[in-house]
Each structure stands twice: as C-alpha cells, then as structure tokens.
Amino acid sequence: MQKVITVSLNGNAYALDEDAYARLSEYLDRSARVLATNPDKAEIIGDLEQAIGEKCARYLHLHKNVVRGAELQQVLDEMGPVDDEGAAGTGGASTGGADMSGSGLGGAGAGAAGVGGEGAGTQGAGATAAAGEAGAAPYGAAPYGRRLYQISEGAVLSGVCNGIAAYFAIDVTLVRAIFIALFLVTGGLALLGYLVLMFVLPYANTSEEHAAARGLPFNARVLVEAAKEKYAQFRQSGEWRGTRAQWRSEWRRMRATWRSERRRMREEWRAYRRYGNRPGGVPPPGATPPVTPVRYTAHVITGIVIAILSLVFALIGIVWLFVLLSLLTTGAVLGFVLPFSVPLWVTIVILVLLYQIVAWPIKSIRRAAYYSMGTYHPAWVDAWDGIFGLAIAAGVLWYGYHHVPALHDLVDHLTRWWYDATGTGGGAWT
Amino acid sequence: MALDSKFSPIRKGLLEFLVLKIVSGTTVYVPDILKRLADTEFATQEGTLYPLLSKLRREGLVDYDWQESDSGPPRKYYRLTPTGRSHLGELDDYWALINKTISSLGN
Numbered sequence: 446m447q448k449v450i451t452v453s454l455n456g457n458a459y460a461l462d463e464d465a466y467a468r469l470s471e472y473l474d475r476s477a478r479v480l481a482t483n484p485d486k487a488e489i490i491g492d493l494e495q496a497i498g499e500k501c502a503r504y505l506h507l508h509k510n511v512v513r514g515a516e517l518q519q520v521l522d523e524m525g526p527v528d529d530e531g532a533a534g535t536g537g538a539s540t541g542g543a544d545m546s547g548s549g550l551g552g553a554g555a556g557a558a559g560v561g562g563e564g565a566g567t568q569g570a571g572a573t574a575a576a577g578e579a580g581a582a583p584y585g586a587a588p589y590g591r592r593l594y595q596i597s598e599g600a601v602l603s604g605v606c607n608g609i610a611a612y613f614a615i616d617v618t619l620v621r622a623i624f625i626a627l628f629l630v631t632g633g634l635a636l637l638g639y640l641v642l643m644f645v646l647p648y649a650n651t652s653e654e655h656a657a658a659r660g661l662p663f664n665a666r667v668l669v670e671a672a673k674e675k676y677a678q679f680r681q682s683g684e685w686r687g688t689r690a691q692w693r694s695e696w697r698r699m700r701a702t703w704r705s706e707r708r709r710m711r712e713e714w715r716a717y718r719r720y721g722n723r724p725g726g727v728p729p730p731g732a733t734p735p736v737t738p739v740r741y742t743a744h745v746i747t748g749i750v751i752a753i754l755s756l757v758f759a760l761i762g763i764v765w766l767f768v769l770l771s772l773l774t775t776g777a778v779l780g781f782v783l784p785f786s787v788p789l790w791v792t793i794v795i796l797v798l799l800y801q802i803v804a805w806p807i808k809s810i811r812r813a814a815y816y817s818m819g820t821y822h823p824a825w826v827d828a829w830d831g832i833f834g835l836a837i838a839a840g841v842l843w844y845g846y847h848h849v850p851a852l853h854d855l856v857d858h859l860t861r862w863w864y865d866a867t868g869t870g871g872g873a874w875t
Numbered sequence: 876m877a878l879d880s881k882f883s884p885i886r887k888g889l890l891e892f893l894v895l896k897i898v899s900g901t902t903v904y905v906p907d908i909l910k911r912l913a914d915t916e917f918a919t920q921e922g923t924l925y926p927l928l929s930k931l932r933r934e935g936l937v938d939y940d941w942q943e944s945d946s947g948p949p950r951k952y953y954r955l956t957p958t959g960r961s962h963l964g965e966l967d968d969y970w971a972l973i974n975k976t977i978s979s980l981g982n
Contacts, residue, residue: 455948456948457948476922480926483926483929484933485929485930485932485933488929489925489926489929492905492921492925492929492951493921493922493925495948495950496905496906496921496925499906523920523921524920524921524922525919525920525921525922525923526920526922527922527923527925527926528922528923528926529926694940698938698940701938701956705935705938705956705958708935
C-alpha cells in the first residue's frame, strides 16, 4: 500500500504516489529557481504544470487514476530541464533568490496529503502554496501601486467597468449599474467617457498587471490564479455567445497588436537611452527591470491627447458638414449670405480647401502621437477614426436634436427639404 | 557526435528563428511546435520552449489566444504578431545572406 498525494497542476487535480510527488516537486522547485529573475515566472510555471498534467493524462485510465514515480519521471524526461538562458532578458538564471524560492513550492499547489489505498482517488485537493511563494520572486516586492487597467476577462464590452471594479474592489455588477445610470442621466454622454477610457487605459495582460489592477502584491499569485480559473469557467459556460466572443477576440487582438508594438518601441528606446547605442542593446548584468510607471503614465497622457484630437477632428468634420448642408439648402453659409455672386461649385471647392487646411495640422499631430506610442498602422487608425467619428457624430446629433433648439430646427428644416426634394411624404421624423 | 556538439550553440541560437517560422503558418499549440521540431536536428523540450515563447511574447513577436479543448483546461494557441512577421522577414533575409556567404567562400 502506498500513500497518494493530490496536487493541483495549473488548476487541475492529479493524484500522485509519494515517489512521483517527490520528483515533481523537485522539478518544479528547480524550475522556479532557474526562473527566479524571469518576469513571466508564474506564467511559465503554469504552462509547465499544464504540460506535465497533459502528459500525465496519458498514464491515467478509468481503472488507474494515480501517476507512479517511474511514469512521472518519464514525463519529466520529456519535459527536459528548464532552460532560461538568454530568455530571461536580464542575464539568465541567477542564484541570488535561489534559497528563498526553494523554500516555496514553486507553484505546484501541493495539496494536503490525502491518505487512501492505491487506486482510490483522493479528493484532498489543495491550494496552499501561497505562503511559500511569498518573497520568492524578486519582482514580488515590486513597487506597484494600485493602478487602473482594463480587464478583459469576463468583460461585457472592453473591460473598463471590470477594471474599475477591480480597482475599488467592488462588485463589477454595481459598477455596470452605476455606469448605466450615468448613461441615462447624462443623456448618453457617459458612453463617450467610456470610449475615452477604453482607449486610454491599458489592458492588464501579465500576472503582475493583474495584481496591480487589484492593488495586490504580485506574490499573492494564488489569488490571481483563482481569478484566471474563474475566467476559464466563465468561458466554458459562455459558448452561447459565440459570434460576439469572436468579434471581441478579434477586436482585442487588434488592440493587443497595437500595444505590443508600442511596448517594443518603448523598450528599444529605453535601452537606447540607458546603454547608449551599444550593439545588440544588451543590458549589463544587474540592470534594473523596466520601470512600469513611466510606461503607464506616458500611455495615459498620449492616449488622452489622441482621444482629444480625435474628438476635435470629428467635431470639425461635423461643423463642416453642417456648413455644407446649410449652403446647399439655404444658399448661405449658416445665415451668412456671400457678398458677391460666387458660383455654388466654387464655394464648395473653397469649403473643401478650408476643411483640409484646418484638419491637416490636427491630423499631423495625431499621427505624431501615434508614432510616439510606437505604432502607426494607417488602416487601423482609419478604421478607428471611422468608428470614433461615427460614434461622436451620432452622439452629438442625438444630444443636439433633443437639447439645442437651433439644431432641432435645422434638422427639421433639412428633413423637410429632403422630403421636398425627393417627393416622399414627410413628417415621420418630426 | 562531434559535429553535434560543435554546432550545439548554433542550433540553440537558431531555435528562436525556427519557432517563429513554425508559428508564422497557423496558430499552434505548444505540443504541435515540439512535434514539428522533433524529427529535425532541433528537437526541443518544453523546458526550453516555454521560457523561449514567453520571451518572444515579451518582445511582442508572438502572442497567444485561449482556445477551448475537449479534454482539460483551455489551451494557449500561439500566433505571430505583425511585429513578429516583419522580424521573421528580416531573419529570413539575414539567413539567406549567411548561406550565400558560406557557399561563396572557399571556391
């Protein structure tokens, strides 16, 4: 008879015999030590755990549900030793934090040992690795304050409400309810705020950022893992939302591309600034990890600038459209009759030129802002312009129609003119 | 065997290039990458590949999407980002250049 130990590998329970358990925890400890300086340590360990779990599944059947030592050794031989050489970015494996990380269980949420006969699946699943993990990673004590991020896991639209909820540690449903209330009270303006936030706030991608979004120290990793698990469950239960989920993942991919591009440029620039134009830009050993607050702040400021410029740009477009329409319908530019008889087409050409002259510097500044963030994909920017512009145009029209009498009259006037011109029956709009 | 160890650092350096090449086709799951490499001189194990992929992701060259799996938890499927694609193009050109240099010498 042998004791059976149940462990959680990246969120799934596996039953190991004692020999297998010893081998596995030795492997994961060693991996954690090698990855001690790797910023993605938690994620890599999770990946490794999942791979080990999938390989173990090979040895498990209906009537054999415990992994034996020899089988686990076979799995570990296939996995190979964790090799972080060159991958760590800041000088490979270090032995500095080895002692500390060795004392933790390296992420193998090793559970309470359930005692049972071989073959009897023990249910003593556990997730108690948190204590050992504390202080293991050098990034654990990183000076992350609480930060506002978008969190796409479990988001309805883009994750702004989700991020706000995480920031204030309140229920996301409450935030959504407040947002909807604001939307109704402000007559739709809250949506504009949402759009701006959606554009300005970075997504929480890494475990560190997820922790920062909740104001947790990074080494409270188990909690974040739990959140991830919840997300997995959420996704499994959400198959009915097929098309929307697809659309969302497409959208997110677009934004992820944009973000990674920006990050790469910023890192290159930072390396250049710090180490001069050294070939390869290899940081000297012992260099400090990239400082995230700078990135965050710069992103927010540039995002605000771009959002404001987009807004101005869209408003100019709307004003121009109104000028053009008023010229066509009344023969005068917003009530101002042209002093001498210029042909209509010349006036239109002049208007187009005026528009280009006004819009051009704004376009240029905005393009520069995109560049400074490290990205400029013309198609992407145009697509964004289109969506943003349409949203603003719709918002302004709707707001103006209901709250500004002059605009209301103008729209009515335009619709009447349209019905007169096309000969269709009017009155439906008014 | 002597050749094998002599070229070991070169193989190691080229691994990143090959991984990018594999990822460039379709989105792939890590065992697919390993399978593709297994029959070549570049046979690799998870212990090497996961840290490499996480590095490539940090550099913005690859990214992953979660996909449901019939058996077990959702899986990460990796794909090339546009940055990764342009980087791969540069690597391809550079590799062609090296090949040209090697074959042009010694004639």
